[in-house]
Amino acid sequence: MEAQQILKTYWNHDSFRSPQLEIIQSVLEGKDTFALMPTGGGKSICFQVPAMMQPGICLVISPLIALMKDQIQNLEKRNIKALALTGGISSDDTINLLDNCQFGNYKFLYLSPERLQSDWIVERIKGLPINLIAIDEAHCVSQWGHDFRPAYLKISKLKEHFPKVPFLALTASATQRVQEDICTQLGLEHPQLFKKSFARENIAYMVFEAEDKLFRIQQILTKNPEPSIIYVRNRKACHDVSAQVAAMGFKSTFYHGGLTQKEKSKNMQSWLDEDVQVMVATNAFGMGIDKPNVRTVIHIQLPENLENYYQEAGRAGRNGAKAFSVLLVAPSDIQTTESQFLAVLPDKAFLKEVYIKLNNYFQIGYGEGINESFYFNMNHFCHHYKFQVLKTFNALQFLDNQGIISLSKEFSEKISLQFLLDSREMLRYLSLNPSDEPVLTAILRNYTGIYEIETAINTTLIARKANTSEENVIDVLKRMHQKEVCVLHIQSNDSRLTFNEVREDELTINRVAKFLQQQNEIKTKQFESVIHFISDKKLCKSRLLLDYFGETDTKDCGICSVCITKKKTDRSPIEIAQSILALLKNSALTSREIENALDLNSEETIFALQLLLENDKVKINNQNQYISL
Template sequence: MTASEILKTYWKFDSFREPQRAIIDSVVAGKDTLALLPTGGGKSVCYQIPALMKPGICIVVSPLIALMKDQVRSLSEKGIKAIALTGGQRQEELSDLLDNAKFGDYKFLYLSPERLQTDWISERIKDLKVNLIAVDEAHCISQWGHDFRPAYRNISNLREFFPKVPVIALTATATAKVVSDIKEQLSMSDASVFQISFARTNIAYGLVEAQDKLHRSIEMLKQVSGTSIIYVRNRKACLEWSSLLESNGIPATYYHGGLSVKDKDTNMQQWMENKRRVMVATNAFGMGIDKPDVRLVIHVQLPENLENYYQESGRAGRDGNKSYAVLIKAPSDTAVAERQFLDVLPDRKFLLNVFVRLCNYFGIAYGDGYDETFAFNLNQFCQKYDLPVQKTFQSLQFLDRQAVLSFSTEFSASVTFQFTLPSKELIRYNSLNQKDEPIVLQLLRSYPGIHELAVKINVSQIAKRSGKPESEVIALMEKMHHLGIGEFKSQSQDATVVFHEAREDEHTINRVSGFLKQENLRKKEQLESVINYASGNESCKARELLSYFGEESTDCGICSYCVSKSRKSAGPRNLKKSILHLLTQSQMDSRMLESATQTGIDQLLPVLEELLESGTIGLTETNTYILIQK
């Protein structure tokens, strides 16, 4: 099939967005290709369609487990065979997946860059008939990028394995310095580069100063109809803001990394189907989310860097209609952000302490631990060793980026099961409960010792092999537990740790300490850019964002600066007319007038004082303004 036919067959679109077709043509022609497309620009299609046009399998390197799972699920729903090598999978399971990749007519193999560090996996990958290498989130390969992961440098091994196979690198956020570094690290000196403007001309970027952020957010939600996202700092704030919005008559739900998969899916579905208007979320929310009709994105705290802010605010207006992205800032936010993002940065001494404590916590001896997986509760760990939670969290995330270990913060459950019923009785149970038989048989086949001792169950694997949903697998084990057929235990955990190398304490930390210094310096510089952006409405906000990414532009005309500039040029006379017109309809306080006129309080108050002094308006006991009839 042609590219257009594949697009129509699997994606149900009649035409490509610019410059998708040109990128696809470049890849099909066998050229190395670098694509810089803004959030929502349709990056995945640019490698998926060329891969479907050629015999063989496409290797996709991606840093995020959740994103890989989302892509595999999306492709599978289209009838396209795809698999992912993610963290926490046992060697036997990985081997089976690689067999499927080689013999099962699969078109896509997703894997994390850390997987390329495992020699036997690399050897197995060499045997695949690869038609394309896709590097997603390619900015991670650059030490100047906002999410540098040294493990991305392992992608150079793929170039050695498959020297004639083209590489496509994709990213949504990269400065000119990062683009140059990507090309160098991936040996793409002759690459075709496609870059469209980062400008989102339908998004009005706003910077608003307010102490009462909830009140300000509610006012915006009243002014802007449609679906919205409010980004908050932590899990606790998710629940609090969602509850407060609900109590103010605004249907809301929430999303953070600590929710179970079931709760995430439920909350997401309610929001996607417009049963809940507002999604209150941490930055764990966003990857793979493509809801076109989001009209308003509000950040109520300063983001860590402008790359994240651009991506998160860019979830507004993907249908091309006018939308708003607003950052609400209080005077204390700069100091709060410095405490949140800079004071928690670990130094080498602290990092070493965390790593040694972590190994001791799991009972890992020196020289051991390679490829071992552990359930982990961060708060319990920090309490045991009297460690600050946020600084410890940053340390574990850094070790994750350095591929020393994988630190997954998704809520999950560790499940163990043992059959206590004799084999003959189990056969009788199957004959009487035939709908349960596929799951029971897969438990027996996958875990030969399940009669003798309790074994840890890979629920997703049993579900896949039996053709049943995960919820049904869990429900059956619980039922058999209550019937006395087996022993079922489930222990919740808020994280999983997988060690990618043996414990070597000082040697391990010395190897990565140089990267730690670089990363800390980079984070300070990035936060400084955020603070400058949030310092005031003294220039076009869209222009400031584009300038950060090395793109020149003119004033957008719709951001908070451009709108205030336009109002200032209109003068206080027009503001007077607006106030008087509003007060002919009802009494209003200063907040209501500020919102209705979309004017800053510093501009509004002098006009109100002038109208009060002239006796044109009055102030009631409840601090609302009224029009005085003469």
């Protein structure tokens, strides 16, 4: 089939976005290709369509497990066979997956870059009919990028094994220096370069100073009742802000990495179906989300870098309609965020301490630990060693990026159970509690040793066998525990942690210390760019963003907060004061209501009201409202 037919048959789109078709043609001609496409530009189509047009398998290298899973689910919905090899999968399971890949007519094999460090996996891949090698998040190969991962350096070795297979490098953000480094490090031969502009002409980038952010949110959501996203920095803020938004009368839900998969799916679906207007989320929300009619994206805390901000803001207006990206800034935000963000960047000494304590925590001996996997509760770990949580998280994330550990940030529950009654007593219990029988029968059939020893059970499996919900299974177990029929332990875990290397303490940390220092310097500069973006009140916000991403031949957008301010004719304080007096003839109003009614900023309002008070034209009543005299 032709590319257009593939697109229509599997994705139900009638046409490609620029420059998707040109990238696909370059790949089909067997050329190494580099594509710089902003978020929402449709990068995955660029390798999925040509892979479907040719016999064989497309090898996709990606560092993001959540994104791999999301893409595989989307492919499977279209009856396209795909699988993933990520960290934490046992050797036996990996062999089975590769066998399936070789003999099961699969079209896509997703791989985390760390798996290329295993020679036997590379040997197995060499035996597969690879038709294209796609490298997602390609900026990770550059030590000048904001997310350097040494495992990416192994990718160029695949060139030796697949000299005639085209490489397609894809990234959503890379400076000119990083772009050149990507092509060099991946060994791309005379690569075809495709760059899509970062300009989003329908998005108005608005930066507002706001002491009372909830009031501004209320204004924005009332004016724009379409689907909205509010980005916050942590899980607690997710719950708090969602509750506050709901209290203001807007239907709201939340999304963060600490939710179970069921909670994530339920909350996501209610927002996608527009049962709720507002999704309050951390940056865990967004990968693979392509809801076209999001009207507003609001940031109520400063982003760490403009890459993340642009990516999150870009989830608005994908249908081409006018949309708003609003960043609310309080006077103390810069100082607060700077101390929070820069103070929690780990140095070499702290990184080494965390790594050693992590090995001790799981009782890993020196020279041991490779491929060992554990449930991991980071809060418990930090409490145990009196580590600061954010700084520890950054250290673990760095170790993950360097391939030393793999940290899947998926919430999980480990449930273990042991029956205390003998089988005869258990029958008596069932006769008194017949509604529990399906669940207990399913447990007894699948876990025969549960009378003798506390056993980890899979509640999803039990729910399926008992033809009931997982919530009901847990309710049954909790009731049994209360009646002392069983011992029940439910242990919540933030994530699963896998050691990818043997423990070598100082040798391990010394090897990556220079990258840590480099990364800290990059993150500091990135945050300085955020400060510049919010502080500059003269340059168009869209142009500031485009300039950051290397696009200099640009013009004012005409719709951002700076451009709108320029369009307003300068009103003198006396003119504003007269407008306020005219307004107050009808009713008493608060300063906020005046500001809202006359489309003023807080400085203009306060100055004009001060003039009126000093000249005895208005006074304040006991409800903090202004009335004319």
